Amino acid sequence: MKGLKVNCAIMGGLIFFTALLGTGGGLYAGGQQTKSPAASGPAGWPQELVICYLPNEASEELTEYRSALQGELSTALGIKIREINAADYNAVVEAMRTKHADIVYYGPVSYVQAAERSGAEAMVTPAIFGDKSRAGYTSKIIVKAGSPIKTLQDLRGKTFAFVDPASTSGNYVPTLELMNTFPGMTNEDFHTNGRFFSSVMFSGKHQNGLQGVINGDIEAAPVASDILAAEIAAGRAKESDFVVIHESPKIPSSPMAIRKDLPADLKVKVKQFLLAYKDPNYFQYMLGMSPADRPEFVEAFDRDYDYVRDLMAKVIPQ
Template sequence: MKMWNIVDIALFLVNACAIRCRGIEQRQAEKLKTGEKENKGELMMKTRRLTKWLSTLCVCSILFGCASANPDSEKQDTQWPKKIVLVQMPNENNPAADSQHEKFGQALSEYLGIEVEAMEASEYTAAIEGMAGGNIDVMLVSPMSYFQAKERAGAELLVSTPMSAEYVSAFIVRSDRDDITGMEGLRGKTFAFVDQASSSGYLYPKAALVKQLNLDPDQLESSDYFFKTVAFSGSHTTSVSGVQMGDYDAACVAKSIIAQMAEAGAVNAEDFKIIGSSDIIPNPAYVARGSLPEDLKAKIKAFFLSYKDADYFEAVHGNRDIRFVEVTEDDYQPAKEMLDLLHIEFGD
């Protein structure tokens, strides 16, 4: 739609007035030829009608021009991207769940009125770089990755699920290991973390070891500093299986993983015991790229908060009764303190 300005309106009115005046002049000339005379009253009446007509035209044109120039009257798509990319990441709170992410992305697309490309990624750092490059718009991040995404991509918190006292990292050993009864008993033993990007499989348990045993975070993974050796198994289930088979004396995993594996028939929960745990871990959160239009970010957030598909929450988050909730920087401050404790910084 054309954006009318003052010059457009002025030219339009001048042309309209000229046409109208030429019409009056032509009719007056014709009357003079025929000898007709137009009295003063008739001329004044026509003048009033012309003035009234031009005034009405002026008002209508200005109103039309202002309405067309008003950004709010334009479809939001003029500022919104035609498509946004939504990236889901592994959810350590329920890693074996059927994500239903495609259905979620379709619902978001219908709500926004633009295309939503739903993708899954397996590595936080690459996804964060994608957001920093403007190729990813919304993503699920771990507590640690949130601060990295904020630093690199200006990411802004949207929502999470309610924090749970059960979301902690558990230090596990075989139940028949009578020589290991507490955290100090891990000294000189073989140990497995999950991977260095995992909150419950590395960061939080490492912080627990540093705080509870007064260890040096920069030396903790060195052989024979505290542990005999340290390995990174790659997954929570691999760590549990490694402890069961004797590959590691101990490991740290999300506390819920043993129950999930036992329910699936992969292990017997009674074969393991927990000798320690980490602080409560904030849930992963959805973040939006900071440079997205403000009204788009607000509408994305509104969609999350209004989403009520119980099947989705049961499949993805293990509880059909929970829903997304708002979160703030304060909710993730303990995670920032943990990163400071471990001397982890995010540079450009």
């Protein structure tokens, strides 16, 4: 994604970030540090591990659920766990590349980028009933309840907010859905003011786009189905606030990844912990998965994201 400038606007109290397609802010803020054992782990292990979160998971409202996982992981490993929160999707890739982060819950596209650039190694991904064949989520394009917009065709000339240049369900997937609906139009067309949308921008995170639509600041936006479910479960949105006008095919679930160059026995311990972690509050409020579906982490592999690599090549041909 090159050469596309996106406007910075302040609408109804939502700050939409100035961005250049193909670049990112690269900044990440310090976060929570768990109370952890004073003793260090086995020889060769680092004294602490750093978990980095995407903006969608880094909100204050989710601190309780992040801290619960970190505290239990710290106890299981016998080393400190520290949190940092990414300013944007590119920052989580850079954080692992520069060894400022050891574990990241990536989106599928940012994972592929991190696997290529940062030595990220997929460990686990969430699945209902622990059934990997049922793992996945979708990208939903929403409009405000009562909007005259009913289909993708009705979006022409409207205002639209993608999430982040590296967001799978917030940029790549909805862009491909639009390209398939309007043959001959390109990724650049859908990200340049006046070519298809009257105004197009990035909101920074799914929750911003959701609230922008509900508040009437923008006319349409894509939102990941799991994040949408989590926002409804937490009471920050109601199903009556919006209408889904389009839903994508299923996307591979986001992976929790670890730095490939960490000690092998440490990576095994982290994966074992995650595969055994079944806190229903974490899965419901962090990941938008109903406790009735008994969600849990299942093993993830790099090959699981070959679909995403193909998706990226279709949206931005090399």
